[in-house]
Amino acid sequence: MRLEKRLSIVSIWLLFQAISGFGQDTLAHRNLAYYLDAGLANSPLLKDNINSITLNRLDSLINIAINKPYVQAIGQYLYAPTGPNWGYDQSTTNGGAYTGLIQANRNLLYRRNLRIQNNLNSALRDSLVNTVRINQNDLEKAIVDLYLTAFQDYQQMVIFGDLYQILSSQNEVLKELLRKALFNQSDYLAFRVDWQQSEVNHEGAKVQFLQDILALNTLCNIPETGLVQLEKPALALQARFTLDDNPYFLRYRYDSVIVERNRRVIDIFYRPSLDFVVNAGTNAISSDLITRRFGYSLGLNFTMPIYNGNQRKLQYQKLDVAQLTIRNYRTQYLNRFNLQLRTVNEQLRVNQNLITITERQNTDVENLLTISQARLYRGDISAIDYLLIVQRYLNSKLSLNQLIIQRQRFINTFNYRNF
Incomplete structure (x- = not known):
């Protein structure tokens, strides 16, 4: 009776040690904000956009200088x-x-021409500022997506490491029982094969996580190559915004204004x-x-000018075609925008239900694993049956990790569309 009680205590201690983490304290800590700040600060695309705004301002000054x-x-x-x-x-x-x-x-007669040129430059500047917002939002989404991928693989590495730690500790206990002829040789070999496989899985997950970190560092232009400890992301749904301030929708408005102001620029050459x-x-x-x-x-x-072969009319027709193209894209965006947000909302609802179910299942599997460890030491169940329970434990952990990260992805997509 004392042996059974002692084995139960050992089983609970092993599981607690696994849940508490597998050798992560020595790694540098990184969170999502760290990568977002670095990515936005180091992005050559955003710097190019800022330079384009500077060039636009210089173009306005050049127009003023030309008319002096x-x-x-x-x-x-x-x-x-x-x-x-x-x-x-x-x-x-x-x-x-x-x-x-x-x-x-x-x-x-320069004043009217200068006003037309400055109006065009103003529209181009508004479009460039809007492009900065779009590219920044695109970059943030890409960084968050990569971070979520890295965190999912990081958690998978931790789960495999926890499992390897559990099985390693149990291996020492089972070897002692085997030495005392209290455990079956074939059952121990079956256990040992799964224990070794858990080490392979952990090392493979570590390699995959390192690849994810390198990809994330490359995107953010961070000169780091080693493993790090990632903090859990906590994305929250943003409040629903109107399209009046949505840069993806405003893009079509600015493009339309630019086309119309180019029409006025054409008129300059016929005055x-x-x-x-x-x-x-x-x-x-x-x-x-x-x-x-x-x-x-x-x-x-x-x-x-008196006559040049109706070139102005032909140029107007080209601008009319450009306006038609803009309207077609704007209509498509409106239709897709509402559909995508409704789809993401439904995905979030289904995902939350699955998380609730999987969390309950995960609790039951952890309890079952604790009980089964003690039964394994007593010889009440075979190593094969125990390893099936271990596999359930592993699958439950991985499924919950996948669902949690999936929810964060849905939130990231919602916030990206609802920018």
């Missing part, structure tokens, strides 16, 4: 010698040209242009007269 007065220096030295029966006609060359001018040009020109300096036909031909001139240059 343009001042240039003009110099010309042309000598056309002549002789008997050779040389250019003097009436066309005047024998030479000697020019040194400072000239300024200014478009008098009258009036330039004021003024210059001052010297302009002579003989080098002897350079110092006596200083002066200035001013005037207006006017141009107005």
Whole structure:
């Protein structure tokens, strides 16, 4: 009776040690926030997006600069010698040209053109800012997905390690019972095979977890290669947002605005242009007269397009096709958005029911394993029957781990769509 009581206590202690974790205290701790912060800070794509916004601001400044007065220096030295029966006609060359001018040009109708160009740049800037939000959300989802994969494999590694620890401790007890002829040789060999397989499973899970961590570090540009201890993610459902602030929906609105403002830019090339020109300096036909031909001139240059083969109409038609494409994609997104959120909500409901059932099953299997350990030591059950219970314990642990991570994936998908 004392032996049975002692074996029961040993069984409970072994199970408690397994549940408490398998050799994880020496590893560095990492959580989801660590990888999100590193991934967003190190992303070359997001940095490229920020640089694009900077370039857009510079484009606006360039547009302002282009529409300011343009001042240039003009110099010309042309000598056309002549002789008997050779040389250019003097009436066309005047024998030479000697020019040194400072000239300024200014478009008098620049304000409207500048406003149109700035409106286009403003729409492009809004689109670029929205693109930053989209790429950031995409990157966050990718990081969370990889983290969940790594955490699932990390938990699987821990579960296999816990099982190996349980079986290793039991192996010592069973060897002692076998030495005293209190345990069957064939049952011990069957137990030993499963014990060795548990070690193989643990090492295989460790390799898989290391691959996951390397993939996660690569995505986040983190220069680490070793194993770490991952903290359990705790994603929560975000409140339902409207589409008015959804960057994936706003993308189509910004694209539509850009198309319309490009239409106004096209109009610039078909409007009258009036330039004021003024210059001052010297302009002579003989080098002897350079110092006596200083002066200035001013005037207006006017141009107005009349006909170019209806190119503006064709360009408008191209923009109409672009608008139609945007509307088609926007309609598809609206239909998919509502369907995807309803689907994820249903998946979350079913998943929660499965978690509740599996948690109850897991508790029962743990109790059954504790009882079966003592019965194994007493010889009340064979090693084969005991190993079947161990397999149930393992499957229950793995299933619960998979369901918990699956729920986190569903939440991540919901938050991603509901951004």
